Amino acid sequence: MADLTRSPLAPDRFPELPEVAGVRLAVARAGYKAWDRTDLTLAELAPGTAVAGVLTKSKCPSPEVDWCRQALAHGTARALVVNAGNSNAFTGGRGKAAVEAVLAAAVETLGCAETEVFVASTGVIGVPLPTDKARAGLTAAFAKLKAGSTATWEDAAATIMTTDTFPKASVRTAVVGGQTVTLTGIIKGSGMIAPDMATMLGFIFTDAKVAPALLQEMLSAANEQTYSCITVDGDTSTSDTVLAFATGAAGNTPLDGWTSAGADAFQAALTDLCRDLAQQVVRDGEGAQKFITIAVEGAEDDRAARVIALAIANSPLVKTAIAGEDANWGRVVMAVGKAGEAADRDRLAIRFGTTLVAKDGLAVEDYDETPVAAHLKGRDIDIGVDLGLGEGRATVWSCDLTHGYISINADYRS
Amino acid sequence: MADLTRSPLAPDRFPELPEVAGVRLAVARAGYKAWDRTDLTLAELAPGTAVAGVLTKSKCPSPEVDWCRQALAHGTARALVVNAGNSNAFTGGRGKAAVEAVLAAAVETLGCAETEVFVASTGVIGVPLPTDKARAGLTAAFAKLKAGSTATWEDAAATIMTTDTFPKASVRTAVVGGQTVTLTGIIKGSGMIAPDMATMLGFIFTDAKVAPALLQEMLSAANEQTYSCITVDGDTSTSDTVLAFATGAAGNTPLDGWTSAGADAFQAALTDLCRDLAQQVVRDGEGAQKFITIAVEGAEDDRAARVIALAIANSPLVKTAIAGEDANWGRVVMAVGKAGEAADRDRLAIRFGTTLVAKDGLAVEDYDETPVAAHLKGRDIDIGVDLGLGEGRATVWSCDLTHGYISINADYRS
Numbered sequence: 001m002a003d004l005t006r007s008p009l010a011p012d013r014f015p016e017l018p019e020v021a022g023v024r025l026a027v028a029r030a031g032y033k034a035w036d037r038t039d040l041t042l043a044e045l046a047p048g049t050a051v052a053g054v055l056t057k058s059k060c061p062s063p064e065v066d067w068c069r070q071a072l073a074h075g076t077a078r079a080l081v082v083n084a085g086n087s088n089a090f091t092g093g094r095g096k097a098a099v100e101a102v103l104a105a106a107v108e109t110l111g112c113a114e115t116e117v118f119v120a121s122t123g124v125i126g127v128p129l130p131t132d133k134a135r136a137g138l139t140a141a142f143a144k145l146k147a148g149s150t151a152t153w154e155d156a157a158a159t160i161m162t163t164d165t166f167p168k169a170s171v172r173t174a175v176v177g178g179q180t181v182t183l184t185g186i187i188k189g190s191g192m193i194a195p196d197m198a199t200m201l202g203f204i205f206t207d208a209k210v211a212p213a214l215l216q217e218m219l220s221a222a223n224e225q226t227y228s229c230i231t232v233d234g235d236t237s238t239s240d241t242v243l244a245f246a247t248g249a250a251g252n253t254p255l256d257g258w259t260s261a262g263a264d265a266f267q268a269a270l271t272d273l274c275r276d277l278a279q280q281v282v283r284d285g286e287g288a289q290k291f292i293t294i295a296v297e298g299a300e301d302d303r304a305a306r307v308i309a310l311a312i313a314n315s316p317l318v319k320t321a322i323a324g325e326d327a328n329w330g331r332v333v334m335a336v337g338k339a340g341e342a343a344d345r346d347r348l349a350i351r352f353g354t355t356l357v358a359k360d361g362l363a364v365e366d367y368d369e370t371p372v373a374a375h376l377k378g379r380d381i382d383i384g385v386d387l388g389l390g391e392g393r394a395t396v397w398s399c400d401l402t403h404g405y406i407s408i409n410a411d412y413r414s
Numbered sequence: 415m416a417d418l419t420r421s422p423l424a425p426d427r428f429p430e431l432p433e434v435a436g437v438r439l440a441v442a443r444a445g446y447k448a449w450d451r452t453d454l455t456l457a458e459l460a461p462g463t464a465v466a467g468v469l470t471k472s473k474c475p476s477p478e479v480d481w482c483r484q485a486l487a488h489g490t491a492r493a494l495v496v497n498a499g500n501s502n503a504f505t506g507g508r509g510k511a512a513v514e515a516v517l518a519a520a521v522e523t524l525g526c527a528e529t530e531v532f533v534a535s536t537g538v539i540g541v542p543l544p545t546d547k548a549r550a551g552l553t554a555a556f557a558k559l560k561a562g563s564t565a566t567w568e569d570a571a572a573t574i575m576t577t578d579t580f581p582k583a584s585v586r587t588a589v590v591g592g593q594t595v596t597l598t599g600i601i602k603g604s605g606m607i608a609p610d611m612a613t614m615l616g617f618i619f620t621d622a623k624v625a626p627a628l629l630q631e632m633l634s635a636a637n638e639q640t641y642s643c644i645t646v647d648g649d650t651s652t653s654d655t656v657l658a659f660a661t662g663a664a665g666n667t668p669l670d671g672w673t674s675a676g677a678d679a680f681q682a683a684l685t686d687l688c689r690d691l692a693q694q695v696v697r698d699g700e701g702a703q704k705f706i707t708i709a710v711e712g713a714e715d716d717r718a719a720r721v722i723a724l725a726i727a728n729s730p731l732v733k734t735a736i737a738g739e740d741a742n743w744g745r746v747v748m749a750v751g752k753a754g755e756a757a758d759r760d761r762l763a764i765r766f767g768t769t770l771v772a773k774d775g776l777a778v779e780d781y782d783e784t785p786v787a788a789h790l791k792g793r794d795i796d797i798g799v800d801l802g803l804g805e806g807r808a809t810v811w812s813c814d815l816t817h818g819y820i821s822i823n824a825d826y827r828s
Contacts (some may be wrong), residue, residue: 020809049591053743056751057754058748058752059750059751059753059755060747060751060762077529089779090762091776091777092760124744125744126776126777127777128776157643174789186626193538233731294728315648316648316730316815316819319822320820320824328539330503330539333474333503333539333540334472334539337470337472337473338471338472338473339473340471342472343474348504360506361504362508362509363505363541401730402824403817403821405734405817406734406815406820408737410734410737410738410740410814
C-alpha cells in the first residue's frame with residue numbers, strides 16, 4: 001500500500017470554524033471498510049433549508065448522483081448523509097435500492113419528504129453499498145443527535161475522507177442587509193488507493209436565508225471559477241458532488257434575486273470559499289509536491305482560455321517538468337498547441353513566476369534563469385500564458401506528476 | 415539521465431527490407447547534439463515521385479510542418495531531409511530561415527523545384543536549427559550518394575531516432591494490375607529525454623505509381639485508423655509528420671482513382687503498414703511495460719467510439735491500473751463516463767482479455783478471476799468495451815503509465 005503521509009502542500013492547521021445555525025452534525029461508524037474510523041456523516045438541517053448542487057457530468061454516474069439531481073429540483077433539504085469507503089457507483093438495481101433504504105431511514109426519523117434527503121458516497125466502484133450497514137450507521141448518527149451529542153466540523157471533514165491525507169474545510173462571512181452570515185464548507189478528494197475512485201465531495205453550509213433558485217445560480221457561477229478549474233489527473237469521477245445548504249437561521253433579509261441587498265457580497269464570499277476548498281483538493285493531489293497556478297490571458301474568450309489552461313494543467317509532460325523543477329516552456333507551447341483553441345504561435349508569451357521566458361514565438365534571449373530556477377524550487381509554481389489575441393482569461397490549479405502518483409495508483413493491487 | 419534500455423515491448427529484430435526502386439538513402443552527421451551518431455537523413459527520390467502527408471493539428475507547429483503543408487499542395491517530391499536532435503519548433507524567423515537554407519541546398523544539388531523538397535525535424539523545442547550544421551550535413555549526404563554509397567533502411571530508421579530505444583520499420587507488398595509493388599516505412603517516436611519533445615515522424619516509400627491526389631486520400635484514410643488511434647501520454651507534438659512517397663518505378667498500371675485495378679489492395683497494404691508502424695511507436699512508449707489494445711463497440715458511431723476509446727487510453731488511472739496488473743474495470747467505467755459521448759451506464763459491458771467482468775451496469779457476479787489475472791501479467795493487454803447503443807466501433811493502442819515515464823520526464827533537468 002502506498003505511503004499516505006500528510007501532503008507537503010497541506011495547510012498548517014485545520015481552520016477554526018464556528019457553528020452554523022440550523023445545522024447539526026453527527027458521525028458514526030457504518031463499517032464499510034475494515035477501517036478503525038468513522039465513515040458515515042450526517043448533517044441534520046433546519047426545516048426550510050434551501051439547497052443547490054453541482055454534480056458530475058459523467059455519463060456513468062452513481063445512483064447517489066442520479067438521486068441528488070432529481071431531488072435538487074425540489075429546492076429544500078432536511079438531511080445530508082455521506083458514506084465514505086464505497087462509492088456505490090456502477091452497482092445497478094442493488095445500488096439504487098441501497099440509496100432508497102438510506103432515504104427511507106431518514107424520512108422515518110425526520111418526517112420529511114424523501115426529496116429533502118441528500119446522499120453522497122465515495123470509495124470503491126462496483127460494490128453495492130451494504131444496506132444493513134448504511135441503515136445501522138444512520139440510526140446511530142440520529143441517536144447521537146437525539147442525545148444532544150453533535151460532532152465538530154473537523155470530525156465531519158475527517159469522516160468524509162477516503163485516502164485524503166488531511167481534512168479540508170474553510171469558512172467565510174458576508175454581510176447581507178446588515179446581518180452577518182456565515183458560510184462553512186468541507187470537502188474531500190484526490191487522495192486515493194486503487195481501486196478506489198478519487199471523488200470530490202464538497203458540502204457548504206450557511207445560515208443565510210437564500211431562495212433555492214438563487215442559491216443554485218450562485219453555486220453554479222462559483223463552480224465555473226473554482227471546482228471546474230482544478231485538476232489532478234484529468235480523470236473525472238462517477239460521483240463528484242458539491243451541495244450547498246442555506247438554513248436561513250441567521251434571520252437576514254432574504255436573498256431572492258441578484259438585486260437583493262447583500263447578494264453580491266454573499267456571492268463573493270461563496271466563490272471565495274469554493275476557491276479555497278477547491279485548492280485544498282489540489283493540495284492533496286495524489287503524490288503532489290508542488291501546487292501549480294496557471295493563468296491564461298489574451299485568449300479569444302474566457303471559455304477558450306480555460307480550455308487552454310486545462311490543457312496545460314493536464315499535460316503529463318508539463319506536470320513532470322514541474323516535478324523535475326525544469327523550466328521547460330517548450331512543453332507549455334506544446335500544450336497550448338494541442339488544446340484546439342485559437343492560438344497564434346508568433347504572438348505567444350510565457351512566464352514562470354514573474355520572469356518572461358518566451359514571447360513573440362520564440363525564447364526571450366538571455367532571460368535571467370536565476371529567479372526562474374529559484375521559483376521552480378518552491379512549493380507554489382506560477383505559469384502565465386498570454387495568447388495576444390483577445391480579452392479571454394482563466395486561472396486553473398493543478399499539481400505536479402510524481403513517482404508518488406504512480407506508487408499510489410499502480411504499486412497496489414486490488 | 416534516465417536509463418533508456420531497449421523497450422521490453424520491442425520486436426525481436428529489425429525487419430528485412432528490400433530496396434524501393436526510385437529511393438536512394440544517405441545518412442550524415444550534422445552534429446546537432448553532442449551525440450556520437452548520425453543525425454541527418456536524406457532520401458533522394460526519382461523525378462515524378464508523388465507525395466502525400468498528414469501533419470500535426472497543433473496550433474503551434476514547427477516551421478517544417480508549415481513548409482510541408484505548403485509544399486504538399488504541389489504533389490511531387492525529389493528529396494526528404496530529416497534532422498534529429500532539434501525540432502526547430504517555436505524559433506520564430508530564425509527557424510524559418512534554417513528551413514529555407516535546407517531547401518536552397520537541396521534545390522541547388524538536384525535542380526528541382528523548392529516545393530519538391532520536404533523537411534522534418536525532431537528534438538528540443540525553442541532552439542533554432544543551426545543553419546551551418548544543417549547545410550554541411552546535407553552536403554555530406556549528397557556527396558555520399560554521388561559516390562554511390564547509399565545507406566540501409568536500418569541506418570535511416572536509426573538516424574531519425576531521438577530517444578527511441580529501437581529503430582522502427584515495416585514493409586508490405588500489394589499487387590496492382592498484375593505488378594507487385596513494395597511499401598516500406600520508417601518511423602520514430604515516444605522515447606524522450608526532457609526537454610526534448612516526443613515527436614512522431616513517419617516516412618513511407620513505395621515504388622508504386624500513384625497519383626498524388628489519390629495517395630493523399632489513401633494516406634488520410636489510413637491515418638484515421640492508425641496514427642490517430644495511438645497514444646502514449648495524450649500530449650501532441652508540435653512537429654508530428656507522416657509523409658508517403660510513391661516513386662512510380664515499379665511500372666504498375668497507374669493508380670489514379672479508387673476504382674483503379676489494385677487500389678483496394680494498395681490501400682489495404684498501406685493501412686496495414688501504417689498500423690504496424692504506429693503500434694511500434696506505442697511499443698516504444700516512455701516507460702512502457704505493457705502494450706494495451708482498447709476495442710470499443712456498440713457506440714453511436716465510429717467517431718464516438720474512438721473518442722471513448724481514447725478517453726480510456728489516455729486515462730492515467732486506467733494506465734496505472736494496467737501497470738499494477740490490476741483488473742480495475744471501475745476506472746474503465748470512469749473513463750467511459752468522462753468521455754462526453756453517449757453512454758448508458760446500464761448497458762455497458764467490459765472485458766479484460768476474453769473475460770467479461772462487467773455488464774448491464776454492474777460487475778459480473780463470480781466471474782473467473784484466474785484468466786483475468788493471467789492476462790494482466792502478460793505484455794499485451796486487451797480491453798473491450800461494448801456500449802450497447804449502436805454500430806460504432808474503434809480500436810486504439812496505448813501503453814501503461816509507470817515509474818519509468820516519471821523517471822524519463824521528471825528525474826532529469828534541462
